[in-house]
Amino acid sequence: MKTNKTTLTPEQLEAFGEELDAVRRRILDDLGEADATYIRNVVKAQRAFEVAGRAMFYLPPAWPLAVAALSVSKILDNMEIGHNVMHGQYDWMGDPGLSSRMYEWDNVCPSEQWKYSHNYIHHTYTNILGKDRDVGYGILRMDEDQPWHPYYLGNPLYAFLLMVFFEWGVAMHDLEVENIVAGRRKMSENKALHAGIMRKVRRQALKDYVLFPALTGPLFPLTLAGNATANLVRNIWAFNIIFCGHFPAGVATFSQEECEDETRGQWYYRQLLGSANITGGRLFHVMSGNLSHQIEHHLFPDLPARRYPEIAEDVRDICERYGLPYHTGPLRKQLGSVARKIVRLALPPRSPRAEAPVVADPVAA
Amino acid sequence: MQRILRSRALAALTSPHGVDRYLELVNPMWAAAEVRARIVSIHREVDVPGHPPVATLTLQPTSTWRGHRAGQHVQLGVEIDGARRATRVFSISSPESGPGDRLTITLRANPRGVVSRFLVERARPGTMVHLSQAEGEFVLPDHVPERLLLLSGGSGITPVMSMLRTLHRRTHRGRITFLHYAQSPDHQIFAAELDEIRHSGHGTEVHLLHPELGDPNLSPAYLDRLVPGYRDVLTYACGPAPMIDAVRAVYDGSDVLRVEYFQPPRTSGTSAEGDVAFVRSGVEVANTGATLLEQAERAGLTPEFGCRMGICLSCTAVKRDGTVRNVLTGEESSLPDEEIRVCVNAPVGDCVVDL
Numbered sequence: 001m002k003t004n005k006t007t008l009t010p011e012q013l014e015a016f017g018e019e020l021d022a023v024r025r026r027i028l029d030d031l032g033e034a035d036a037t038y039i040r041n042v043v044k045a046q047r048a049f050e051v052a053g054r055a056m057f058y059l060p061p062a063w064p065l066a067v068a069a070l071s072v073s074k075i076l077d078n079m080e081i082g083h084n085v086m087h088g089q090y091d092w093m094g095d096p097g098l099s100s101r102m103y104e105w106d107n108v109c110p111s112e113q114w115k116y117s118h119n120y121i122h123h124t125y126t127n128i129l130g131k132d133r134d135v136g137y138g139i140l141r142m143d144e145d146q147p148w149h150p151y152y153l154g155n156p157l158y159a160f161l162l163m164v165f166f167e168w169g170v171a172m173h174d175l176e177v178e179n180i181v182a183g184r185r186k187m188s189e190n191k192a193l194h195a196g197i198m199r200k201v202r203r204q205a206l207k208d209y210v211l212f213p214a215l216t217g218p219l220f221p222l223t224l225a226g227n228a229t230a231n232l233v234r235n236i237w238a239f240n241i242i243f244c245g246h247f248p249a250g251v252a253t254f255s256q257e258e259c260e261d262e263t264r265g266q267w268y269y270r271q272l273l274g275s276a277n278i279t280g281g282r283l284f285h286v287m288s289g290n291l292s293h294q295i296e297h298h299l300f301p302d303l304p305a306r307r308y309p310e311i312a313e314d315v316r317d318i319c320e321r322y323g324l325p326y327h328t329g330p331l332r333k334q335l336g337s338v339a340r341k342i343v344r345l346a347l348p349p350r351s352p353r354a355e356a357p358v359v360a361d362p363v364a365a
Numbered sequence: 366m367q368r369i370l371r372s373r374a375l376a377a378l379t380s381p382h383g384v385d386r387y388l389e390l391v392n393p394m395w396a397a398a399e400v401r402a403r404i405v406s407i408h409r410e411v412d413v414p415g416h417p418p419v420a421t422l423t424l425q426p427t428s429t430w431r432g433h434r435a436g437q438h439v440q441l442g443v444e445i446d447g448a449r450r451a452t453r454v455f456s457i458s459s460p461e462s463g464p465g466d467r468l469t470i471t472l473r474a475n476p477r478g479v480v481s482r483f484l485v486e487r488a489r490p491g492t493m494v495h496l497s498q499a500e501g502e503f504v505l506p507d508h509v510p511e512r513l514l515l516l517s518g519g520s521g522i523t524p525v526m527s528m529l530r531t532l533h534r535r536t537h538r539g540r541i542t543f544l545h546y547a548q549s550p551d552h553q554i555f556a557a558e559l560d561e562i563r564h565s566g567h568g569t570e571v572h573l574l575h576p577e578l579g580d581p582n583l584s585p586a587y588l589d590r591l592v593p594g595y596r597d598v599l600t601y602a603c604g605p606a607p608m609i610d611a612v613r614a615v616y617d618g619s620d621v622l623r624v625e626y627f628q629p630p631r632t633s634g635t636s637a638e639g640d641v642a643f644v645r646s647g648v649e650v651a652n653t654g655a656t657l658l659e660q661a662e663r664a665g666l667t668p669e670f671g672c673r674m675g676i677c678l679s680c681t682a683v684k685r686d687g688t689v690r691n692v693l694t695g696e697e698s699s700l701p702d703e704e705i706r707v708c709v710n711a712p713v714g715d716c717v718v719d720l
Contacts, residue, residue: 043390047386
C-alpha cells in the first residue's frame with residue numbers, strides 16, 4: 001500500500017540520511033577482531049553441526065537428532081553465514097573463505113545468481129512495485145496495488161508450495177518465468193542461468209541424495225529421508241523469517257515514479273519504511289541470520305549482521321526523533337499478519353474504487 | 366593421503382565448501398589444495414638503531430607446497446590483529462626446495478608496510494601464514510653456464526642469495542660473481558655467510574659495495590673490470606627500480622640480462638592527476654577524479670554494475686596498482702591486487718584496474 005507519502009521535508013530527509021551515514025561510519029571504523037572471531041565461531045559451529053548430523057545417521061535411533069543437527073547446519077550456512085557473507089559483510093577481512101566473491105552456500109541456488117537478484121535487484125529497488133521482484137516473487141499477490149486476477153485465488157496454496165520448496169523457488173526466481181509467460185523475456189536469455197542452476201542442483205543432489213545415503217549402506221533410505229527433511233526444515237524456517245521481512249501489515253511499498261532520482265536520504269527512508277523486524281532472543285537472531293533485524297539490514301546491507309542489535313538502538317532513536325514508524329513484533333504476530341495478508345489478497349478488493357484495471361499478465365508482480 | 370584428500374569423491378562430499386574449509390578447523394597444517402605455513406623461527410639479520418630491522422623467517426609449509434626454484438617469490442598473507450588478512454609478495458631466500466620442504470624469506474620491516482612490520486616485529490614462532498605456490502620467471506636456467514653474474518641492491522639480495530645458495534649446494538663448478546650494493550657494512554644482510562663464501566674459494570667472487578661511503582657506482586667500465594665481457598655473461602639483477610634502470614643502461618639491450626625489481630610505494634597526488642589504465646580493454650585515459658565506473662563508461666567501456674551506490678557488489682573489479690579513494694568514506698587504499706567496488710571508488714593519481 002502506497003500510503004506512506006513522505007512526512008519529512010527535503011532538509012529533514014538530508015539530515016536523516018546524514019545521521020544514518022554517521023552510524024555506518026562509526027561501525028565501519030570499529031570493525032575488527034571481535035567481528036572476525038564471531039563469524040569464524042559461527043562457521044565452526046556450522047561445520048560441527050554438519051559433521052555431527054552426517055555421522056549420527058549411522059545410528060538409526062539418533063535419526064531425529066541427526067536431522068536436527070543437519071537442519072541447524074543448513075540454516076546457519078544459508079542465513080547467518082551465506083546470506084551475510086555474500087552481502088560482502090566480511091569482505092574487509094580479506095579471507096577467501098568469507099569473501100562475497102567466493103562463498104558458495106549449501107543451497108540449490110547458485111550464489112552468483114542469487115547475488116544479482118538479491119543484492120542488486122532486491123536491495124536496490126526494495127519494495128518498488130514492478131522493480132523489486134521479491135514482492136510476491138512473481139507468483140503471489142502481496143500488495144493491494146498488484147491488480148487482482150482469479151489466478152490469485154490460489155495465493156495461500158502458492159505460498160504454501162513456495163515455503164515447502166523454498167530453495168527451489170529461490171533458484172528458479174532468477175529465471176523470471178513470470179516475465180517469460182508475459183513475453184517480456186526470451187527463453188534464450190535463461191540458457192546460461194539454467195546451466196548454472198543445473199550444475200549446482202546436480203552437486204547438491206549428489207551429496208544429499210546419493211553419496212551420503214550410500215555411505216550409510218543399508219540405512220540408505222533413512223539417510224536420504226533425513227537429508228530431505230533437513231532441507232525441508234531449512235526451507236520452512238527461511239521462508240517464514242524472510243516473509244516477515246517486508247510483508248507484515250503497515251510495511252510500505254512504493255511506486256516507480258515516487259523513487260525516481262532518489263537522494264541517499266530518500267533511499268534510507270524507503271528501506272526503513274519498507275522493512276519489518278522480529279523481536280526475539282539472541283539465539284533466535286543468530287538462527288534467523290539476523291534477518292530479524294531486517295530494517296537495520298536494509299539500511300546497512302554490508303555491515304556485519306552481528307552489529308545490527310547495537311545499530312537498532314540508534315535507528316530507533318532516529319526514528320523517534322523524526323516521527324517515523326519502526327515496524328517490529330514477535331514472530332507469532334508478524335507471521336499472523338503475513339498469513340492474513342496472503343489470504344486477504346487472494347480475494348478481489350472489496351471497495352470497487354480500489355479495483356485496478358487488469359492490464360498486465362496475471363502473474364506479473 | 367594427499368590422493369584421498371584431493372579425490373573427486375571427497376570434493377563431492379564436502380561441496381560446496383571444499384575439503385580445506387573442514388581440514389583447517391581441525392589442524393591448520395592440514396590442507397588438500399591451499400598452502401599455509403607455520404613460522405618456525407625468526408632471526409634478526411640486521412638491526413641498526415634508527416633503521417628498520419631485517420629478519421629471516423623460517424617457514425614450515427603444509428604438504429601442499431610444491432617447492433620452489435631459486436629466484437622465485439611467494440605471496441604471503443597474514444591476519445593483522447586477528448581480523449584483516451593482508452597479502453604481500455616476498456622473495457624466497459633459501460635454496461631451491463622440494464614439495465613440503467621448509468623455506469625462508471628475508472625481509473626488511475618497511476616503516477609503512479603493514480605486513481613486513483608485522484612479520485619482523487610482531488610475529489612469533491607458531492604464527493600461521495597463508496602462502497601461494499612459488500611464482501616468478503626470475504629463475505636459474507636448467508643448465509647453468511660456466512660464468513654467472515648475480516647483481517643486487519638492498520633487499521634485492523634475497524632472490525640472488527637463493528640462487529647462490531642453490532649453486533653452492535649443487536657444488537656448481539663455474540665462476541660466479543656476486544655483486545651487491547648496500548647503504549653501509551652495518552646494513553649488510555647475510556654478511557657472515559657471504560664472508561665465508563668469499564674465503565672458501567669455490568670460484569665465487571663476492572663484492573660488497575657501499576657507494577655512499579665512496580665505493581664506485583655501477584658503470585660499464587667498472588663492471589667490465591670486474592667481469593670482462595659482462596655483456597655476454599648471464600646476469601641476474603634484482604633491486605629497487607632506479608637501480609634496475611641503471612643496470613639496463615649498462616647492459617644496453619644485451620639479452621643476457623634477467624631482472625626483477627620492486628617499486629617504492631607511490632606517493633599519491635591530488636585526485637584528478639595521473640592516468641587511469643583499464644588493462645583488460647587496453648584503454649588508458651587521463652584521470653578526471655570521477656569514480657572508476659564513470660571514467661570507464663566515459664572511455665566507452667561497459668563494465669558490469671548494479672546499484673551504483675556501493676551496496677550490491679555487482680561492479681567489483683580488481684585494482685592492480687595505484688591508490689583509490691572511497692567516495693562514501695573518504696578512505697584511501699593503495700594495496701596492489703585489491704578488489705574494489707568501482708562505483709564508489711575514485712582513483713587518486715595513477716591507477717591500474719582490471720576492466
